Amino acid sequence: MSPAADARTVLRFWFGEPPLVARPQWFTKDPVFDVEIRARFTLLIETALRGGFDAWQAAPDTALARLLLLDQFTRNAFRDTPRAFAGDAQALSGARDMVARGFDQALEPLQRVFVYLPFEHAEDLQAQEESLRLYAALSAAEPSLADNEEWARKHHVIVERFGRFPHRNAILGRASTPEEIEFLKQPGSRF
Numbered sequence: 001m002s003p004a005a006d007a008r009t010v011l012r013f014w015f016g017e018p019p020l021v022a023r024p025q026w027f028t029k030d031p032v033f034d035v036e037i038r039a040r041f042t043l044l045i046e047t048a049l050r051g052g053f054d055a056w057q058a059a060p061d062t063a064l065a066r067l068l069l070l071d072q073f074t075r076n077a078f079r080d081t082p083r084a085f086a087g088d089a090q091a092l093s094g095a096r097d098m099v100a101r102g103f104d105q106a107l108e109p110l111q112r113v114f115v116y117l118p119f120e121h122a123e124d125l126q127a128q129e130e131s132l133r134l135y136a137a138l139s140a141a142e143p144s145l146a147d148n149e150e151w152a153r154k155h156h157v158i159v160e161r162f163g164r165f166p167h168r169n170a171i172l173g174r175a176s177t178p179e180e181i182e183f184l185k186q187p188g189s190r191f
Helices: 003-015 032-049 052-059 060-077 086-098 109-121 125-141 143-160 166-172 178-184
Strands: none
Touching: 003 060, 003 109, 003 178, 052 060, 052 086, 060 086, 060 109, 060 125, 086 109, 086 178, 109 125, 109 143, 125 143, 125 178, 143 178
């Protein structure tokens, strides 16, 4: 396939055909969905992780497809392993570039959610604050997507408190502090 066809395949798989609607598989742990992503997209994910699709940053739709591979597909394909977060730095860089260039505004509101997720997933307070700003603007423009702003707030609170997401510690081989261990015993401490 050509790079443009690959990007279209990623977008069609993730969003389906218009009109765009939220899909239940996006934010739930679904082993069948994870297997499907691994089976269909591992080669594209690996190519994206190696920088093979950096040229996709040139247009809003292909840049979004690249972000999906680096931020969402990695989380599904490599769930519960360190590789789930392997694309985070590249995804955040790509998302920053998209916002700086106004590419996010060229997309449908539901698609913008996925441009902003790398900010929300970052273990960086500045990125978390940008996430809050972006989701607040999206909520104002599209009230039906306001729940994304609430999730961004929940992520921000954790990074503001700990400087990272404690629920990733075990997967990434990081030692948890006593405060993080207590926090992880609380409902809603994991995403």
